Amino acid sequence: MTVSTVLAGTAETIRAVLSGDVNWGGHVPQSVVMIGPGEAPLPVLAHAPAWDAIDFSAVQGPGVVLAASPPTVSATRAVLARAAEAGLRTMIVRDGGVHALTLNDLVGQPLRDVDWQRIRARIAGKRVLITGGGGSIGAELARRVATLGPSRLTLLDSSEYNLFKIGHELPEAVAILADVRDARSMRRWLERERPQIVFHAAALKQVPLVELFPCEGVLTNICGTRHVVDAAHAVGADVIFVSTDKAVEPSGAMGASKRLGELFCHALDRQGKQRAVPVRLGNVLSSTGSVAPLFEAQFAAGGPLTVTDPNVTRFFLSIPQAADVLLQAAALGLAEDSVRGATLVVDMGEALPVVELARDVIRLGGQRPDIDMPVTFVGLRPGEKLHERLVGGDEACVESGAAGVVAAQSTARDLVDMHELFSRLEALAQEGEADAVRRELFAALGIEESQHRAVVA
Incomplete structure (x- = not known):
């Protein structure tokens, strides 16, 4: 079974995936939504100046495939939201195939310059x-x-x-x-x-x-x-x-x-x-x-x-x-x-x-x-x-x-004092003294019990 697919991406990323060795899994690219300038090798349904300004209103079909990851997590989340508003599922070309977006694509930010x-x-x-x-x-x-x-x-x-x-x-x-x-x-x-x-x-x-x-x-x-x-x-x-x-x-x-x-x-x-x-x-x-x-x-x-x-x-x-x-x-x-x-x-x-x-x-x-x-x-x-x-x-x-x-x-703590504190906390915890443990924990950090209670009340 084949599914007519709309690709979204820059001219460069669209050309790269169309010329690459991609297992499309039944998805057949028929048209594109273009991000930024350039010429596309397929009919263009819409142009957008940036990923977070993309418009899928002209797209007909079950979903849209991103030719590559948007440059930021916020842009990826914006694309997902706009696709959902248009009733479209969002997929992405990754690792030589077409895959669904996951939550990992939508949070955090990659560590810069991992050595x-x-x-x-x-x-x-x-x-x-x-x-x-x-x-x-x-x-x-x-x-x-x-x-x-x-x-x-x-x-x-x-x-x-x-x-x-x-x-x-x-x-x-x-x-x-x-x-x-x-x-x-x-x-x-x-x-x-x-x-x-x-x-x-x-x-x-x-x-x-x-x-x-x-x-x-x-x-x-x-x-x-x-x-x-x-x-x-x-x-x-x-x-x-x-x-x-x-x-x-x-x-x-x-x-x-x-x-x-x-x-x-x-x-x-x-x-x-x-x-x-x-x-x-x-x-x-x-x-x-x-x-x-x-x-x-x-x-x-x-x-x-x-x-x-x-x-x-x-x-x-x-x-x-x-x-x-x-x-x-x-x-x-x-x-x-x-x-x-x-x-x-x-x-x-x-x-x-x-x-x-x-x-x-x-x-x-x-x-x-x-x-x-x-x-x-x-x-x-x-x-x-x-x-x-x-x-x-x-x-x-x-x-x-x-x-x-x-x-x-932060301000240095004395190691001997830390060991003494931990020993007191251990003794209280082993006896199941929950209230005393809380008091000792927060006193050690200079937090008043009333402050703590105000948060958890």
């Missing part, structure tokens, strides 16, 4: 261990690391199922079923594996759940981080600590636990030979528990799609983008003394209204948001904010040496 030569030099021939190695981010990171020539790749996770899945995919990797909350286990396994680089991705990250169970958040995100970093430094390994924008001026227990993890790494990084470098990520799209799979499941069930608040925004990046960020951080942060005691922060573009992400899911499914399928609002949950920030008001940004990456520096 793969430097990354390979950092990883090749090294023993690398990834905690949370079976999770969404950890598994993608493992896939990338496996292609960079490590002498040994070890994946540590407390989830038997996740470890089984990634172990089946990467049989050359060493799989370890263990929990970062167990200090003796971390010392034992890292002593056996003796990694040179550790990516610490294991964490509890669901804001509402950690708000309900702050003791568990402390035991995993604070105590687990101390166990991993201490065990890594004991065998001479450097650590990349995966953090979150929720650590910036936190309003909930999860963000507070990650901020204290950052500060602990800063204290160690300033005083020792071995490195401990936090890297701050935004919301990683399609990772376990993220909003994207929820929206997709709600769409498949016939809607509505639920958003907390019409004004809520988040910084988004895809799982592959997150892996690139962490690898760039390993290549840069572990080599540059100028970023000691700082958190690396990547430019993730503009924060995206979450309601627009929900509408994009509806458009990708071939329906019109608020017409064919509604979006409803259910209210912010405990610990959530309307808007996240990438850098706090108490942090100073300095150049990191890489385009699109800054080092956020």
